[in-house]
Amino acid sequence: MARRRRGLPVNGVLLLDKPKGLSSNHALQRARRLLQAQKAGHTGTLDPMATGLLPLCFGEATKFSAHLLEADKAYRTRVELGMVTDTGDAEGEVIERREVPRLSEADIEGVLARFRGEIEQVPPMHSALKHQGRKLYELAREGRTIERAARRVTVYDARLLALEVDALELEVRVSKGTYIRTLAEDIGRALGCGAHISALRRLKTGPFAASDGMLTLEALEALPDQAAREAALLPLDVLVAHLPRLEVDAAAAQRLTHGQPARVTHGLAAGETPRLYRDGAFLGLGTVTTPQEVAPKRLLSSAVA
Known part of the structure; x- marks a missing residue:
């Protein structure tokens, strides 16, 4: 029997202003506790003596955190x-x-x-x-x-x-x-x-700057409730905003979320990785296989559900 993960299914990205003297992992765990999140990860470490911008990923956002590891x-x-x-x-x-x-x-x-x-x-x-x-x-x-x-x-x-x-x-x-x-x-x-x-x-x-509204751990803790803390998170797709956006129809979305390639008119080159959306809702990432077809690459669990 699978163990039930403790915490809440919190999804999103927090731009943390990491304090001096704390490792990136310790900062991550403190933020995770404050958000009561089931799952969390960071996007590349800062030395304990360093401060400043440390994007933290929660829930489904961890699936796309690798895109920041390559960032300038x-x-x-x-x-x-x-x-x-x-x-x-x-x-x-x-x-x-x-x-x-x-x-x-x-x-x-x-x-x-x-x-x-x-x-x-x-x-x-x-x-x-x-x-x-x-x-x-x-x-x-x-x-x-x-x-x-x-x-x-x-x-x-x-x-x-x-x-x-x-x-x-x-x-x-x-x-x-x-x-x-x-x-x-x-x-x-x-x-x-x-x-x-x-x-x-x-x-x-990468695409994030300190001027984009970083929060300190103290500021996160001072927010009045869980809803306010989750509202401070950026949406999942900010991590892949540099990739081309592709809207798909209901039939294509159903095939993709069942692990099958779908017929989609896209105008992208073979091998490209588009962000997939259905009625404006982010589904995850796909891979262009042919001029008229896209296969699923990394989808949100909520999209599959």
Whole structure:
């Protein structure tokens, strides 16, 4: 006999303003408890010291969370010059101190220009990447260092916001898989004084921005009741809004929700993944198989029901 899942069938996306000092998973579990949700997942982690935009998926939205894992991101970060830590951030131990030269905005701009575009980046040991089934940060805590291959990432923009004697504020826009800690370390190395980050705030991920109405855990808790908390969630299809939209008729919807391909006039190329709707209601995703046919790919359980 299948175990009954505890909680309510809550569906939607929460744009959480993650607080400093909390892991992404702990933030997710706190939000899940507040929403009394049966099922929840996040869309890529933020370090405990980082704050800002963390989209959380509840219920049926978890089926589409992978679409954000590939997303570009934007951050604001504070880079401390003259000190290198073993983690690349302020939570690590200082392993090297260097004198910070007098730097002008032109000096900083000259170095930032070298890091814009496609670059090679070696992932940090203090990361969730895995080696032989174990996370690198677990091995790092044991004092082990594993050889890591450089990966190609893209820094779309790196902009100086403020320059102090021994620190600078940057806003960066990057591709998936880019480590801001490593970028700051590499910039510090290029400046000749070393660096680590002391603050990191995510401003954007994929189609979502901090200005879109993030909620803190405290604000979510302060909402008067369950209905108000669920009303704060974005609809499921915001995660796949970049995909083409396709309305289907009742006959096609019935076939698709029974796992069968359906005859649909669409004008899309074979292999494309459209969002499927029936009378404006989101059904899930399909796959274009022929110029006149679409097959089901990932449908909502409610649509199938």
